[in-house]
Amino acid sequence: MAAALIRTRDLARTYQFGDTEVRALDGVTIEVGTGEFVAVMGPSGSGKSTFMNVLGCLDRPSRGEYFLDGHAVAALADDALAAFRNRYIGFVFQNFNLLPRTSALENVELPLIYAGIAARERRLRAAEMIAKVGLAARAHHQPAQLSGGQQQRVAIARALVTRPRLILADEPTGALDSRTSLEIMALLQELNHAGMTVVIVTHETDIARFARRVLRFRDGRIVADEANDPLDAARMFAEEPAHA
Amino acid sequence: MNLLALLRVALRALAVNKLRSLLTMLGIIIGVGAVIVMIAVGSGAQARVEEQIRSLGSNLLLILSGATTSGGVRMGFGSNLTLTEDDAAAIPREIPEVMAAPALRGSAQIVWGNQNWSTIIFGVTPEYLEVRQWEIAAGRSFDATDMAGAAKVCLVGQTVARQLFGGVDPVGQSIRVRRVPFTVIGVLVGKGQSMMGSDQDDLVIMPISTARKRVLGAANLAKQRSVGTIWVKVPEGNDMKAAEEQVRGLLRQRHRLQPGQDDDFSLRNLEEVAAAQEASSRVLALLLAAVASVSLVVGGIGIMNIMLVSVTERTREIGLRRAVGARTRDILGQFLVEAVTLSLIGGLAGILLGVGAAYAIAQFAGWRIVLSPDAVILAVAFAFAIGVFFGFYPARKAAYLNPVEALRFE
Ligand SMILES: Nc1ncnc2c1ncn2[C@@H]1O[C@H](COP(=O)(O)OP(=O)(O)OP(=O)(O)O)[C@@H](O)[C@H]1O
Numbered sequence: 001m002a003a004a005l006i007r008t009r010d011l012a013r014t015y016q017f018g019d020t021e022v023r024a025l026d027g028v029t030i031e032v033g034t035g036e037f038v039a040v041m042g043p044s045g046s047g048k049s050t051f052m053n054v055l056g057c058l059d060r061p062s063r064g065e066y067f068l069d070g071h072a073v074a075a076l077a078d079d080a081l082a083a084f085r086n087r088y089i090g091f092v093f094q095n096f097n098l099l100p101r102t103s104a105l106e107n108v109e110l111p112l113i114y115a116g117i118a119a120r121e122r123r124l125r126a127a128e129m130i131a132k133v134g135l136a137a138r139a140h141h142q143p144a145q146l147s148g149g150q151q152q153r154v155a156i157a158r159a160l161v162t163r164p165r166l167i168l169a170d171e172p173t174g175a176l177d178s179r180t181s182l183e184i185m186a187l188l189q190e191l192n193h194a195g196m197t198v199v200i201v202t203h204e205t206d207i208a209r210f211a212r213r214v215l216r217f218r219d220g221r222i223v224a225d226e227a228n229d230p231l232d233a234a235r236m237f238a239e240e241p242a243h244a
Numbered sequence: 245m246n247l248l249a250l251l252r253v254a255l256r257a258l259a260v261n262k263l264r265s266l267l268t269m270l271g272i273i274i275g276v277g278a279v280i281v282m283i284a285v286g287s288g289a290q291a292r293v294e295e296q297i298r299s300l301g302s303n304l305l306l307i308l309s310g311a312t313t314s315g316g317v318r319m320g321f322g323s324n325l326t327l328t329e330d331d332a333a334a335i336p337r338e339i340p341e342v343m344a345a346p347a348l349r350g351s352a353q354i355v356w357g358n359q360n361w362s363t364i365i366f367g368v369t370p371e372y373l374e375v376r377q378w379e380i381a382a383g384r385s386f387d388a389t390d391m392a393g394a395a396k397v398c399l400v401g402q403t404v405a406r407q408l409f410g411g412v413d414p415v416g417q418s419i420r421v422r423r424v425p426f427t428v429i430g431v432l433v434g435k436g437q438s439m440m441g442s443d444q445d446d447l448v449i450m451p452i453s454t455a456r457k458r459v460l461g462a463a464n465l466a467k468q469r470s471v472g473t474i475w476v477k478v479p480e481g482n483d484m485k486a487a488e489e490q491v492r493g494l495l496r497q498r499h500r501l502q503p504g505q506d507d508d509f510s511l512r513n514l515e516e517v518a519a520a521q522e523a524s525s526r527v528l529a530l531l532l533a534a535v536a537s538v539s540l541v542v543g544g545i546g547i548m549n550i551m552l553v554s555v556t557e558r559t560r561e562i563g564l565r566r567a568v569g570a571r572t573r574d575i576l577g578q579f580l581v582e583a584v585t586l587s588l589i590g591g592l593a594g595i596l597l598g599v600g601a602a603y604a605i606a607q608f609a610g611w612r613i614v615l616s617p618d619a620v621i622l623a624v625a626f627a628f629a630i631g632v633f634f635g636f637y638p639a640r641k642a643a644y645l646n647p648v649e650a651l652r653f654e
């Protein structure tokens with residue numbers, strides 16, 4: 001197997017909460033190769049989001065090692081982590097997190113600003129990504145003028161615009177109806193087929209079925225790591241009646 | 245992120261809450277406005293005082309007939325002329341190096357052709373113009389011969405030249421002063437307003453002998469040699485205080501005043517008078533400075549307050565920006581630029597307000613103002629410094645938010 005994109009060893013993240021210590025992550029050792037599509041499942045409070053935050057270089061583990069594309073990132077300083085996030089990772093959030101009163105195009109441009117890309121190229125690349133998620137006609141709409149599914153597609157375009165190695169999506173369909181969820185999953189599958197590594201957190205078994213691998217968390221540990229024969233979201237979307 | 249991009253982000257953020265931004269700027273607007281007015285009025289007063297000292301002539305003592313009250317207000321103007329031409333003659337005789345010029349004052353109607361004008365008549369000696377450092381714009385002054393013969397010649401000030409003669413050159417013209425025919429032999433240069441605000445160019449100057457004999461008459465002059473004022477010029481570099489005391493001593497002796505008895509004249513050092521006026525305008529400037537600094541500090545605190553609110557409101561945005569690669573200094577810069585933009589816009593509005601207010605003061609209160617680019621630069625620098633100083637804490641707070649917590653913030 002080729003060098004893993006993600007490799008963690010005995011990853012732990014504890015929160016001190018007064019006298020008690022909450023072990024949000026408690027010894028996670030895992031490898032995720034380039035091009036995988038992983039779904040992370042588990043009950044509420046099992047540490048899924050904590051795991052994603054560490055993978056996304058938003059948070060540092062309390063213990064253990066994390067290699068992202070061979071780089072030891074666990075102990076990096078703030079600004080170095082910011083640079084890693086910008087270069088390697090695209091985030092997709094449950095609540096989209098688009099800047100209000102800012103056009104879809106400008107939202108997509110945002111990561112490129114911090115990558116130091118010149119304005120003209122930013123525009124081009126953002127427009128290209130907006131087109132790729134099928135929203136070229138909505139490029140100048142503000143988030144408030146877009147549906148939830150459209151907003152999430154803008155957020156995905158934003159995640160893709162820096163050409164990252166990894167898409168991290170924490171409950172990307174959590175705020176969407178089932179039909180729109182299919183649409184978003186179809187988009188993520190399409191990206192994965194093109195070679196993008198995707199890790200999503202989900203509560204819904206229906207959503208996890210689109211992944212090729214399912215990790216189950218409990219009490220900060222991985223209790224199951226299963227391969228899955230993924231369903232085809234695009235086909236299901238096409239077959240499902242528009243008004244179910 | 246470059247400055248221009250940051251500026252755009254800042255302007256957009258401020259535009260979202262226009263009224264809030266405006267209210268926040270108010271303190272800065274008033275503070276900077278007060279700074280502008282303060283400097284305009286302060287330097288206006290300074291310029292006026294300097295100009296007056298220049299127009300009065302430097303190192304001048306003015307001796308006025310009649311006693312003063314304790315408040316320094318001259319009593320019964322012109323009613324009791326205690327000074328004489330002989331006093332004036334005695335001063336340079338007894339105190340070497342100084343010059344003295346007596347002046348007899350009166351008002352009169354003057355007529356040229358079918359034009360007439362009411363003005364002030366000064367009867368003086370030839371030294372007068374030198375003592376007052378008053379140049380002649382056209383023609384000549386009178387001399388000892390004119391004095392001795394009580395010649396019917398006179399010089400006119402700029403205002404008289406303009407009002408009575410219109411565009412015609414007054415030199416050589418014949419006018420009548422209280423029906424006495426005079427020849428205008430010269431025109432004085434303009435001196436502008438006096439400290440008291442009167443027009444110093446609205447006058448006619450003639451030999452004191454002529455004024456006494458032919459124009460002002462003896463009716464109101466108890467003694468034939470008496471005068472209203474004596475101007476004394478002390479040479480540059482001499483101690484004015486010492487000269488003042490010498491003159492006082494000499495006059496007291498000549499007027500046979502006993503020790504303990506009040507002076508029957510009043511002696512003024514004109515630079516001191518001017519300085520006193522400057523001091524009063526300085527009080528005003530100080531008051532404005534207090535208003536300005538209070539407003540600027542209050543404005544700064546307002547900016548800090550609103551920036552803290554803004555940081556809290558936009559916690560999620562900050563988290564998102566951090567997630568997509570913003571470094572701490574990018575966030576710091578963003579909020580600092582926002583605070584500075586707020587204070588600079590306030591500063592510019594304050595400059596407009598200040599300039600407007602300064603002109604209004606000049607217009608309605610008749611004060612002299614001087615607007616200099618320095619004041620504008622200072623005001624902008626102030627606004628900038630306020631923005632940086634009071635914006636730093638909120639910006640720092642934003643920059644060091646934990647990205648995970650910021651993203652989860654509700
Ligand atoms: N900032 C924090 N301070 C203290 N405890 C925390 C903090 N963040 C998370 N935790 C705790 O860590 C544990 C794991 O939380 P995490 O958010 O990773 O769960 P999750 O699996 O994502 O749950 P959910 O499915 O509800 O999103 C929980 O017990 C939570 O209470």
Ligand SMILES: [Mg+2]
Binds near residue numbers: 048049050170
């Ligand atoms: Mg979670």
